[in-house]
Amino acid sequence: MQNAKGPFDVIVIGDGITGLSTVFHLRQLGLKSVALSTSEVASQSTSHISAGFITGGQLDNxxxxxxxxxxxxxxxxxxxxxxxxxxxxxxxxxxxxxxxxxxxxxxxxxxxxxxxxxxxxxxxxxxxxxxxxxxxxxxxxxxxxxxxxxxxxxxxxxxxxxxxDAPSLLQKLRQDIDQTPLLPAIEQLATNFDKNRLISRDGQIFDCEIVVLASHLGIKPLLPEISDAxxxxxxxxxxxxxxxxxxxxxxxxxxxxxxxxxxxxxxxxxxxxxxxxxxxxxxxxxxxxxxxxxxxxxxxxxxxxxxxxxxxxxxxxxxxxxxxxxxxCDELPIIGPMFGNGRILIGTGYMGAGLTLGFFAGRCLADLITLGHCQALPRSVWPERLRTLES
Ligand SMILES: Cc1cc2nc3c(=O)[nH]c(=O)nc-3n(C[C@H](O)[C@H](O)[C@H](O)COP(=O)(O)OP(=O)(O)OC[C@H]3O[C@@H](n4cnc5c(N)ncnc54)[C@H](O)[C@@H]3O)c2cc1C
CATH class of the missing domain: 3.30.9.10 (D-Amino Acid Oxidase, subunit A, domain 2)
Incomplete structure (x- = not known):
């Protein structure tokens, strides 16, 4: 393994709509020490192949x-x-x-x-x-x-x-964050009280204060506590x-x-x-x-x-x-700090409306990280409600 790189204030894992929007909004809010871990193939993201509809409310009753x-x-x-x-x-x-x-x-x-x-x-x-x-x-x-x-x-x-056009939206976000350091795909997440340590698939180590999990199904292996949800x-x-x-x-x-x-x-x-x-x-x-x-x-x-x-x-x-x-599992989006570890934030589970909700999740997570609060993000969608799965 190589020496730790960074450290960064924030590493965002995942280059779909959630991850790109999170980096974009963090940078808008003035945070400079942000890195983005990307998959090998950008077009693999669910965002990329989405149908491009946008919706207010929910795509639901x-x-x-x-x-x-x-x-x-x-x-x-x-x-x-x-x-x-x-x-x-x-x-x-x-x-x-x-x-x-x-x-x-x-x-x-x-x-x-x-x-x-x-x-x-x-x-x-x-x-x-x-x-x-x-x-x-x-x-x-x-x-x-x-x-x-x-x-x-x-x-x-x-x-x-x-x-x-979803690919154009993703492309625009990529352009808007073009100075952001890119990291390889992450295989392992280890946390302790004051930092997160991420290990890439090729064995590199990256440290950060806060990690944002925006890697869709790729969140499951990184955070088994929440996988069942x-x-x-x-x-x-x-x-x-x-x-x-x-x-x-x-x-x-x-x-x-x-x-x-x-x-x-x-x-x-x-x-x-x-x-x-x-x-x-x-x-x-x-x-x-x-x-x-x-x-x-x-x-x-x-x-x-x-x-x-x-x-x-x-x-x-x-x-x-x-x-x-x-x-x-309870059909509500999962957006906010992980229970038991506020240095890990998550954005996923948009019930079919991920272009709108994923974009906004990025903004809400950036607010939480830089301001410490986000009025637009109700506690009802925070991961804390899934704590009972932990046993
Ligand atoms: C068929 C279909 C059509 C849809 N159409 C629409 C639509 O028209 N409008 C709408 O609003 N919603 C739509 N949705 C829902 C929407 O596409 C998703 O909710 C949204 O794209 C999720 O975005 P995301 O950024 O969370 O995940 P993704 O877009 O999947 O991005 C996650 C990224 O993380 C990467 N990744 C995974 N693991 C790792 C790792 N370990 N390290 C680094 N990177 C990693 C992945 O490769 C991927 O690039 C559709 C869903 C489906 C299945």
């Missing part, structure tokens, strides 16, 4: 979180998502990075889901997030006009959706070319259908990205060790598109992408 964790936590998590959305849009605007914003829409596809959506709209409105429900046959709305009979209603949250999940999406042009109100919309089991984003003219269909995978993709592209899912998503949106008929699948994501 508000009631699922409020049923499980109560209204306070649900509101906090939703607020976190809203703040994340605004922060990412502002970063892209300032950096002249192309980004399209529009509504976030939930397509309600069963009577049972309609009952739940009515409650969700009530709760969201009470929590201060204006949301509307337009029911087919009762209300008219331009979004409903392009839906087939499968859609019983649309739940609309204005200006909380849209898309960007991070459930790997296989998912995939397909880019479709539409035969018909998108109706104006349907452009750049982030949408989910069937309780978010299907998700997607429309483009400007005649393109659409559609993902999900995990229920066709063994164990719904949970605990998967790899994420193959399943043709039966691509075909199924195409069928659902055909049966859901009038402009989705005769769509042609172009390219498909798949990856493993992380679903925390």
């Amino acid at each position: 508000f009631t699922r979180i409020s049923h499980r964790h109560g209204m306070k936590t649900a509101s906090e998590v939703w607020q976190l998502g809203q703040a994340a959305y605004l922060a990412l849009v502002a970063y892209c605007d300032q950096g002249n990075l192309p980004i399209k914003t529009a509504s976030r829409v939930r397509l309600i596809t069963s009577e049972q889901e309609l009952i739940e959506a009515k409650l969700a709209v009530e709760k969201l409105t009470a929590a201060g997030f204006p949301t509307s429900l337009f029911i087919s046959g009762i209300h008219s709305h331009p979004l409903l006009e392009a839906c087939t009979h499968r859609v019983l209603a649309v739940q609309v949250e204005n200006m909380s959706g849209g898309h960007l 991070m459930v790997p999940v296989a998912d995939q999406w397909t880019e479709f070319q539409l035969s018909d042009s998108l109706p104006p109100d349907w452009r750049n919309v982030t949408f989910t259908a069937n309780h978010a089991n299907e998700w997607g984003v429309t483009g400007d003219a005649n393109s659409l990205r559609l993902g999900g269909g995990r229920y066709l995978r063994p164990l719904a993709g949970n605990e998967a060790v790899k994420a193959d592209i399943l043709v039966k899912i691509t075909d199924h998503l195409n069928q659902q598109l055909n049966q859901t949106l009038t402009f989705g008929r005769n769509a042609i699948p172009l390219t498909s992408h798949s990856a493993l994501d992380i679903r925390p």
